[in-house]
Amino acid sequence: MTEPAPATNRSFVRLSGVGHRYDPDPAVPPAVTGINLDIRRHEFVAVVGPSGCGKSTLLRMVSGLLMPTEGEVSVFGKQVSGPRDDVGIVFQKPTLLPWLTVRKNVLFPLRHKYGRYSRADEKRADELLAMAGLEGFAGKRPDELSGGMQQRVGIVRALLLNPDILLMDEPFSALDAMTREQIGFDLLKIWEENPKTVLFITHSIAEAVLLADRVLVMSKRPGTVLEVLDVDIPRPRTAHTISEPRFGQLTERLRKHIYAPDAA
């Protein structure tokens, strides 16, 4: 992707020596320690690692929901010191509100933060829904939608406030393999149309390589960076990408780092 903005040269999200320990007892190792990473603006970074290695912890520190106990996280040179509203979060479960329609679920962040929203916001919600392939579902309730559609709504909700940073914590792991692949490509399309800095946690090595510009591999607890892999496969990535030899080489290399068997 070409990125004309001068901000590209600078790191957008910077993690310097970041770590977190939940247990103050020094005999217990921290959940995450000594993470150094610079994420460029509008870069797509995937994070893989064994279960319990601290991926979610890392993501929550970037979101400002959790403070690091060592090092610091900064966004655009400013230290993160609390929840920030330029961050959109997508969770593993879509966690939509069952009593609201799809459109109102998408608008929920506005209503929740400011207590109201405008006609223009409604229009924007509808546009985002259309972009995610959910035209005609705006008036439906979440339980009338399939799991994949619900997760699309979850993504659209995270995009509503037009955040600079999109944090996704295993967003597709509750979906079946086919839905998962499709929604991955759709995410890439949305991301190419509305570039964002993405931190994407996944258990699937193939998914990480398919979607990301770089893949961060974390070690077992205490979670540290084992490797940061550049995915030099040109975009746009499609279903054909999977059959390219470079894709196989990269996934093979990542697989060596991971002891747990790959889910996908």
Add this chain to the structure above:
Amino acid sequence: MRLTLPEGRARASLLMAAPWLFFLALILLWELVCRAFALPEYVLPAPSAIVEAFFKVEMSRWFTHLWATLKVALMGFAASILVAIPVAIAMMRSELLSRTLYPLLVVIQSTPVVAVAPLIIVLMGSDDPSRVLITCLLTFFPLVVSTATGINETPEELVELSRSLDAPLRRETWQIRIPYAIPHIFSGLRVAITLAIIGAVVAEFVAAEEGLGYFIQFSTSFFRIPQAFAGLFFLAVVSLLLFKSVQWSQQLFFPWSLPRKGSH
């Protein structure tokens, strides 16, 4: 061996009719037993005698008694809702408050209200306020517990979403936690409404000049057993109708909070 049911429409209507048929059969059996053994009325009056006794009492008298009981039960129920839900919210907000109040609530709950009722009447006089208080004591606990359980079951992700939006706590409570608690609150309300009737009747047993509980007690003490049974059945029907109206109002106002049809 299993009972095999016919298919389709026939099966549906059989399922609908089964409890009524069973009920009817029981009444018939009762009538037959009373006639066959020529049981005296003060031992067990026949259903026909009970029906007869019911119509011997003037309708206006029934309604006076009904109103007296209903008034206390509904006032107690309403007061209980008004107190229990805010208390449950406050207890969820503050661990200190929760630790302080919970033992007291358990003590109140495990003290038999029948034993406390005479003391309350002595203390506060034999008027509606003391009867409402007795009703409240009975209905309060299940409401607090169900509301608190519901509030606690709010998905952690939504709480994080709210925090990441830096929304006021008030909105987290009203837009996320309370709606999530609705199904639990309603199961608490269903228990509480039947307890409210019990509370009102217990209060009437201790001291009253009208009400269905009073009517039953007074009929019994004059050995008008069929009339007492008539009062009892009337009370049961009223109690059932109240229970159903709680269900109906949930269906009417919070249809999303009910399990989906078919999933039972």
